[in-house]
Amino acid sequence: MSETTARPLRADAERSVRAILEAAERVLSADPGASMEQIATAAGVARTTIHRRFAHRQALIEALASSAARQLAQAVEDGRPDTAPPLVALHRITANVLEVKGAWAFALGLPADPDSEAAAIHQDIGQRCITVLERARADKLVDEAADLHWVRRVYYALLGESLHGSPDDAGTDTDTLAARLIDTLLHGAGPRS
Amino acid sequence: MSETTARPLRADAERSVRAILEAAERVLSADPGASMEQIATAAGVARTTIHRRFAHRQALIEALASSAARQLAQAVEDGRPDTAPPLVALHRITANVLEVKGAWAFALGLPADPDSEAAAIHQDIGQRCITVLERARADKLVDEAADLHWVRRVYYALLGESLHGSPDDAGTDTDTLAARLIDTLLHGAGPRS
DNA sequence: CATAATTGCAACAGCAGCGATGCACTTATG
DNA sequence: CATAAGTGCATCGCTGCTGTTGCAATTATG
Known part of the structure; x- marks a missing residue:
């Protein structure tokens, strides 16, 4: 109800988002205080890419x-x-x-x-x-x-x-x-x- | 089995330790990532006092x-x-x-x-x-x-x-x-x- | 294929927390 | 009461994370 307003992401970008969310789950379940860097690495993505999709850390969490x-x-x-x-x-x-x-x-x-x-x-x-x-x-x-x-x-x-x-x-x-x-x-x- | 080897704390010091532990429980249960400063304040104690009793943050946790x-x-x-x-x-x-x-x-x-x-x-x-x-x-x-x-x-x-x-x-x-x-x-x- | 979206990389400023230290002051204890 | 233990405060250096920006290279899409 919140993201659906934006124009559709490109196919590869959508894959990135998925990878980030899955990595976040994996990493954060092991250590809730893990850094964005750790999540990025686990997702096979640069840290800046995460920040492009999720402005704040909390935005990612939500x-x-x-x-x-x-x-x-x-x-x-x-x-x-x-x-x-x-x-x-x-x-x-x-x-x-x-x-x-x-x-x-x-x-x-x-x-x-x-x-x-x-x-x-x-x-x-x-x-x-x-x-x-x-x-x-x-x-x-x-x-x-x-x-x-x-x-x-x-x-x-x-x-x-x-x-x-x-x-x-x-x-x-x-x-x-x-x-x-x-x-x-x-x-x-x-x-x- | 680990702290009992040290010489007995002074009465007031022991009270401080209790206050710190109780404050830590209160503060950390609300926010597991809370700072030592927040714990210290909640305990009515200076942050340095906590470090005197518990070397690392993890020592306090343990x-x-x-x-x-x-x-x-x-x-x-x-x-x-x-x-x-x-x-x-x-x-x-x-x-x-x-x-x-x-x-x-x-x-x-x-x-x-x-x-x-x-x-x-x-x-x-x-x-x-x-x-x-x-x-x-x-x-x-x-x-x-x-x-x-x-x-x-x-x-x-x-x-x-x-x-x-x-x-x-x-x-x-x-x-x-x-x-x-x-x-x-x-x-x-x-x-x- | 032309275009626009996506990404990695490098670099930056800013900030908050940690752990330590020295000193002066207060307080419990024998 | 004399002594030693405990404490508050100010301060320091250090580390690590955050969020941002610019640029060049890659890649999906119509």
Whole structure:
């Protein structure tokens, strides 16, 4: 909603922007205080090129946050949160989100200020999340008395935890992780009936 | 194990160190890249005083991590993880940890390098956590087939999430938060039988 | 192919933070 | 109370990052 006003970038320039954003994610996730120089090097680009596309350092950060938020929204959308059976949607969404969050952990963990594009997207995602949970509750998958906002927070927390990836789940595919996550979300660690 | 070799600090000096560590937690949790000057001001101390106690910036960070880790270990210990009934221990520990983690969120979120004092303490805490879970499993509170390492990760994630504190739980006492957390850990969000 | 966009490189000024030092003053401690 | 420890302040040199500019070379595009 902010960059779309400018005239279309040349094909190679667009590739540069992508490379910069990806490098920024990589470098900054390893060291949030990394210099523009480090990011530039990682992107295979001169530092001045970054400054041409992103005036300030913070402009780069915001673009990074927006880009990641958009991808996350897409990941949620692909799970058909409004039409697929709740359990199916929940599983698909979880698997998709795990992919995206794994690739853009830093960008998605960024503190978005309230009136940024990223913040709006995240709020929208949060709403869709609530919707899915309501549908799940209607199907008796979630307790009727449950506080859905708390459930969502737990869900988010489990997503975050699933990403840390202990040595055990190195190489475990996203579907398996999603299955465990949802099972834990719905049943916890207690004994099965 | 590292500072104890020096001769005891004068009473007022010790107070300064405390003030510096507390200020560092406050300031750095708001902005991880904050300057020594900002920390010093927040501590009501001259910047040079900080450098007298902590040679490098990183030395301050490590001391902060160690201090917080020790307090966390104490919080766990106070819950009698080895002797109290598992559910009681779990509740006490959770409430205690929520207090400490709330006050030292930044310091405890710090990436501790493997051979630091903090890392050793955290590993020890992790072990005690597993112990409590084993005792809980013996009491049929946790499913026999459960992967305790995953349960612990879920527990950690729930602790982290409980701290974020949505507007709703502003002012909610620690015991209530702990109760909800443990309930969720053991039963999840699914329907109650 | 002609043109305009894109880029690398080199260089610049500016700035903020770090870590150290010396000195005078205050304060805890035996 | 005498001493030693602790502190504030002013100051220094140094380093590293930022953001900008100009120019020449390359490359996509109609």
